[in-house]
Amino acid sequence: xxxxxxxxxxxxxxxxxxxxxxxxxxxxxxxxxxxxxxxxxxxxxxxxxxxxxxxxxxxxxxxxxxxxxxxxxxxxxxxxxxxxxxxxxxxxxxxxxxxxxxxxxxxxxxxxxxxxxxxxxxxxxxxxxxxxxxxxxxxxxxxxxxxxxxxxxxxxxxxxxxxxxxxxxxxxxxxxxxxxxxxxxxxxxxxxxxxxxxxxxxxxxxxxxxxxxxxxxxxxxxxxxxxxxxxxxxxxxxxxxxxxxxxxxxx
Amino acid sequence: xxxxxxxxxxxxxxxxxxxxxxxxxxxxxxxxxxxxxxxxxxxxxxxxxxxxxxxxxxxxxxxxxxxxxxxxxxxxxxxxxxxxxxxxxxxxxxxxxxxxxxxxxxxxxxxxxxxxxxxxxxxxxxxxxxxxxxxxxxxxxxxxxxxxxxxxxxxxxxxxxxxxxxxxxxxxxxxxxxxxxxxxxxxxxxxxxxxxxxxxxxxxxxxxxxxxxxxxxxxxxxxxxxxxxxxxxxxxxxxxxxxxxxxxxxx
DNA sequence: CGCTTAGTTGAACGGAGTCAATCCGCGTGG
DNA sequence: CCACGCGGATTGACTCCGTTCAACTAAGCG
Numbered sequence: 001x002x003x004x005x006x007x008x009x010x011x012x013x014x015x016x017x018x019x020x021x022x023x024x025x026x027x028x029x030x031x032x033x034x035x036x037x038x039x040x041x042x043x044x045x046x047x048x049x050x051x052x053x054x055x056x057x058x059x060x061x062x063x064x065x066x067x068x069x070x071x072x073x074x075x076x077x078x079x080x081x082x083x084x085x086x087x088x089x090x091x092x093x094x095x096x097x098x099x100x101x102x103x104x105x106x107x108x109x110x111x112x113x114x115x116x117x118x119x120x121x122x123x124x125x126x127x128x129x130x131x132x133x134x135x136x137x138x139x140x141x142x143x144x145x146x147x148x149x150x151x152x153x154x155x156x157x158x159x160x161x162x163x164x165x166x167x168x169x170x171x172x173x174x175x176x177x178x179x180x181x182x183x184x185x186x187x188x189x190x191x192x193x194x195x196x197x198x199x200x201x202x203x204x205x206x207x208x209x210x211x212x213x214x215x216x217x218x219x220x221x222x223x224x225x226x227x228x229x230x231x232x233x234x235x236x237x238x239x240x241x242x243x244x245x246x247x248x249x250x251x
Numbered sequence: 252x253x254x255x256x257x258x259x260x261x262x263x264x265x266x267x268x269x270x271x272x273x274x275x276x277x278x279x280x281x282x283x284x285x286x287x288x289x290x291x292x293x294x295x296x297x298x299x300x301x302x303x304x305x306x307x308x309x310x311x312x313x314x315x316x317x318x319x320x321x322x323x324x325x326x327x328x329x330x331x332x333x334x335x336x337x338x339x340x341x342x343x344x345x346x347x348x349x350x351x352x353x354x355x356x357x358x359x360x361x362x363x364x365x366x367x368x369x370x371x372x373x374x375x376x377x378x379x380x381x382x383x384x385x386x387x388x389x390x391x392x393x394x395x396x397x398x399x400x401x402x403x404x405x406x407x408x409x410x411x412x413x414x415x416x417x418x419x420x421x422x423x424x425x426x427x428x429x430x431x432x433x434x435x436x437x438x439x440x441x442x443x444x445x446x447x448x449x450x451x452x453x454x455x456x457x458x459x460x461x462x463x464x465x466x467x468x469x470x471x472x473x474x475x476x477x478x479x480x481x482x483x484x485x486x487x488x489x490x491x492x493x494x495x496x497x498x499x500x501x502x
Numbered sequence: 503c504g505c506t507t508a509g510t511t512g513a514a515c516g517g518a519g520t521c522a523a524t525c526c527g528c529g530t531g532g
Numbered sequence: 533c534c535a536c537g538c539g540g541a542t543t544g545a546c547t548c549c550g551t552t553c554a555a556c557t558a559a560g561c562g
Contacts, residue, residue, distance in 0.1 A: 062392055065478045070392040087382035087486040108490035115366070115374040116492035122373045123366040126380060131338040133384050140391045141313055141321040144439030147517070179540065188395030193518055195542060227316045235338040239359035241367035398549070430508065444550055446510060 004028045006052045006104075009078035009166070010124060013235055017243055020118050027114070028052060028104040034097040036177070041082060043094040049105045051081045056101025057177060060084065060093040061185065071186040073136065074098070074159065076166045083129060086111075099177045123240045135231050143188045146226070148197040151187040153226045156207065156214060165232050173208075173215035255279045257303045257355075260329030260417070261375060264486055268494055271369050278365070279303060279355040285348040287428070292333060294345040300356045302332045307352025308428060311335065311344040312436065322437040324387065325349070325410065327417045334380060337362075350428045374491045386482050394439045397477070399448040402438040404477045407458065407465060412483050424459075424466035 007024040010016060016024075031054065034040060041047055043062060058075040060082075072093055075081050085091040086108065115122035135158075142154045156176070163174055176183075180198070181191040189197070201207040206222045208215040216222055223230075258275040261267060267275075282305065285291055292298055294313060309326040311333075323344055326332050336342040337359065366373035386409075393405045407427070414425050429437075431445040440448065452458040457473045459466040467473055474481075 112490040116370040119367040127338045239363040
């Protein structure tokens with residue numbers, strides 16, 4: 001029996017019951033593959049499905065009137081994508097593969113049914129969504145208040161931290177399969193200034209680059225330098241409802 | 252029987268059953284009052300409860316190392332606050348009353364139980380949370396890519412739009428009980444530049460100010476000018492699970 | 503009536519954008 | 533095997549939006 005990415009993710013926070021595990025695997029039957037650069041869903045297109053990331057990197061972004069792009073979020077294995085758009089019939093953002101990826105496609109209705117059959121998992125999804133919202137808030141703060149150097153350092157630390165939780169990231173180095181333009185679109189800088197800031201980061205000796213492989217030589221010191229707060233640790237689950245057969249609705 | 256704020260909000264999206272209405276009202280028993288400026292929850296403090304806004308304005312913010320502040324979100328009647336922090340035992344942000352407010356305090360466990368007893372409401376909460384996330388993404392985009400004039404215009408349009416949905420806002424004018432420093436903390440500008448941008452907005456004739464009362468004379472034209480997208484309309488509910496007694500967990 | 507907080511305005515500075523040239527790695531085709 | 537072309541990375545010069553610093557005014561309040 002293979003380990004499913006979403007199951008693995010959630011099991012990180014909770015001791016899942018057999019039925020819960022079963023239900024999660026049930027969601028991951030329709031597998032699809034995309035090549036690096038492929039657009040999975042375009043902004044404004046109708047969305048009937050959510051996608052669980054099976055492997056690879058993706059990002060979601062919006063395009064402005066002048067053609068400029070804002071990258072909102074990166075997705076890694078075990079993440080659920082297009083939840084952003086679940087509130088509408090049309091996608092609020094473009095979902096694009098950064099590297100080669102596999103996705104599990106699940107119809108929205110099936111996701112909705114999960115709330116009914118496994119309320120505890122529904123509540124856990126809510127909590128995960130909340131933590132993602134905090135993470136987005138952190139980036140807003142970073143973009144709003146910090147200079148380029150700090151924004152990029154924060155992005156690197158954030159990505160590394162998520163890869164560590166999500167992937168089996170061992171050492172201090174990791175691949176960042178993004179162009180400098182992409183980085184700029186994520187943190188609100190031009191590619192020119194991204195380049196300058198990356199150089200400045202290297203100059204401190206805290207970050208090394210080899211092509212698109214990044215190595216942070218002293219994570220703690222860099223984190224201290226830019227006041228980075230890691231949000232990707234454990235999440236509180238003590239408030240979740242009891243597991244098992246849901247209580248009947250009383251009058 | 253009084254109309255509860257949360258009930259009214261959710262009924263906007265869904266035909267609620269009697270049992271669901273009952274459950275929502277059940278959440279709103281512990282009422283508390285706060286004066287303008289009061290801090291309800293401080294960043295880092297333990298949180299055991301969520302708060303439904305009964306009346307008034309609030310905002311949540313984070314404080315940076317240098318004392319600078321980033322306002323993440325404003326809350327109005329019917330909003331659920333501190334959901335941001337539900338994933339942790341300690342608050343991720345400071346919740347502060349902007350005007351005099353009343354809040355309904357609900358223990359996290361009771362909120363969790365809502366997912367079990369009324370899965371459809373749980374899923375709806377998830378959708379609302381998703382739409383808030385999109386809204387936050389819009390602000391990230393605005394702060395990341397737009398100049399001061401546009402950022403503030405967007406904030407004004409956004410607040411007006413939310414007040415219109417949430418409150419019985421009739422005309423084109425509304426009170427903005429914020430200092431220019433507050434506005435700056437929300438959109439990432441200094442108070443100096445907020446002032447200049449407000450002046451510039453007035454100069455276009457599209458916005459009038461009288462103290463803290465704002466009047467947008469031509470909403471459509473201002474929206475067109477700054478490429479504003481209103482996210483606070485209806486949300487899709489067709490994917491929600493069926494109402495009624497939850498299905499038993501099958502083997 | 504002073505004191506404090508918020509709003510307003512001016513001058514100078516600087517971080518990041520803009521524009522533009524150059525370099526580099528890599529795939530493609532001759 | 534090498535010339536060519538292309539997308540991305542790098543670097544420099546100049547400009548400008550927003551900050552910083554610093555008055556000064558207006559308004560609320562004890």
